[in-house]
Amino acid sequence: MIKRILIVHSGGTIGMRPGKNGYAPDPGFRLALENMGALKAEGMPLWDMVETESLLDSSNMTVSDWNEIGIIIAESYESYDGFVVLHGTDTMAYTASALSFMLEGLAKPVILTGSQIPLCELRSDGRDNLITSMLIAGAGKLKEVAIYFAGELLRGNRSMKYSADGLIAFSSPNYPVLAEAGISINYNEKMMLSPVPEAFRLQTFKEVPIGVIKVFPGIQFELFESIMTESLKGIVVETFGAGNIPAGESSALLPIIKKAFDNGTVLIVCSQCPQGTVSLGAYETSSALKTAGAVSGRDITTEAAVAKLYYLFSKYEDKELVKEGMEKNLRGEITV
Numbered sequence: 001m002i003k004r005i006l007i008v009h010s011g012g013t014i015g016m017r018p019g020k021n022g023y024a025p026d027p028g029f030r031l032a033l034e035n036m037g038a039l040k041a042e043g044m045p046l047w048d049m050v051e052t053e054s055l056l057d058s059s060n061m062t063v064s065d066w067n068e069i070g071i072i073i074a075e076s077y078e079s080y081d082g083f084v085v086l087h088g089t090d091t092m093a094y095t096a097s098a099l100s101f102m103l104e105g106l107a108k109p110v111i112l113t114g115s116q117i118p119l120c121e122l123r124s125d126g127r128d129n130l131i132t133s134m135l136i137a138g139a140g141k142l143k144e145v146a147i148y149f150a151g152e153l154l155r156g157n158r159s160m161k162y163s164a165d166g167l168i169a170f171s172s173p174n175y176p177v178l179a180e181a182g183i184s185i186n187y188n189e190k191m192m193l194s195p196v197p198e199a200f201r202l203q204t205f206k207e208v209p210i211g212v213i214k215v216f217p218g219i220q221f222e223l224f225e226s227i228m229t230e231s232l233k234g235i236v237v238e239t240f241g242a243g244n245i246p247a248g249e250s251s252a253l254l255p256i257i258k259k260a261f262d263n264g265t266v267l268i269v270c271s272q273c274p275q276g277t278v279s280l281g282a283y284e285t286s287s288a289l290k291t292a293g294a295v296s297g298r299d300i301t302t303e304a305a306v307a308k309l310y311y312l313f314s315k316y317e318d319k320e321l322v323k324e325g326m327e328k329n330l331r332g333e334i335t336v
């Protein structure tokens with residue numbers, strides 16, 4: 001049976017054209033897709049395209065833009081076999097992570113893609129990214145949110161933008177690729193998520209006040225104390241190595257973390273190393289975090305930790321339920 005795919009165009013370089021002030025959305029983009037021979041070729045799924053209200057450089061995306069994409073997918077969920085979201089590369093890993101949580105009970109492919117060079121330019125990488133994403137979405141093997149870029153299909157909530165100017169712009173350092181597109185497309189089906197026996201449902205996100213702190217040698221934690229108020233719901237702390245922080249006698253961090261925890265803020269510990277896992281308690285410099293009530297993010301990316309905090313705080317009022325959820329593997333985002 002011929003598959004039907006909905007292309008959701010949200011902005012990004014792929015649909016831009018150079019203008020007086022740099023790249024800007026190309027008004028002729030829809031026509032360019034309609035005229036693209038490959039998208040009408042035999043073997044290509046049937047497709048329709050919708051655009052989000054504003055086509056954004058993804059650096060400008062907010063929680064409400066994630067919700068808008070989620071709502072488009074949810075409203076068309078029954079009418080299509082899969083979704084290809086055209087998106088800017090800068091925050092694609094955040095949106096992919098957000099959608100992976102937001103689309104509860106997902107049993108269809110949702111593939112985010114884009115390009116480093118606009119589709120209208122000669123050397124664009126957008127052509128293969130779009131065509132292969134469409135073929136993978138139409139193949140019906142994937143049933144989760146993924147990013148397809150430069151020959152690789154990656155789990156969305158395991159991905160990070162890795163290169164600002166290379167065509168291989170994404171990597172997934174803690175999880176194997178879900179498919180590799182060389183001469184043929186080889187699927188790594190064993191590593192794909194199986195849909196849960198649960199009806200599809202959209203959980204939109206609230207604009208929850210959260211923060212990210214990256215520790216560095218000489219960090220003056222006192223400067224962060226003023227933001228650690230009761231209104232801050234969650235903080236992702238990007239630590240050294242396996243979860244280590246400068247935590248000597250003179251460090252102001254622990255009392256601040258303790259205060260944040262007592263205020264009801266959920267603290268998630270991630271690593272600044274793209275590969276490997278946080279292991280709280282492996283060193284003295286990390287056991288203190290554990291004692292102060294922080295949750296180990298294990299091998300989660302900062303992008304997924306941020307999205308997961310938004311998700312859980314949108315779903316639950318109770319901080320204990322949020323903490324519990326952060327420790328669980330919900331969509332293949334952590335290795336437990």
Ligand code: ASP
Pocket residue numbers: 011012013014056057058059087088089090091114115116
């Ligand atoms: N700044 C652009 C964006 O993220 C970059 C890109 O699309 O590659 O929207």
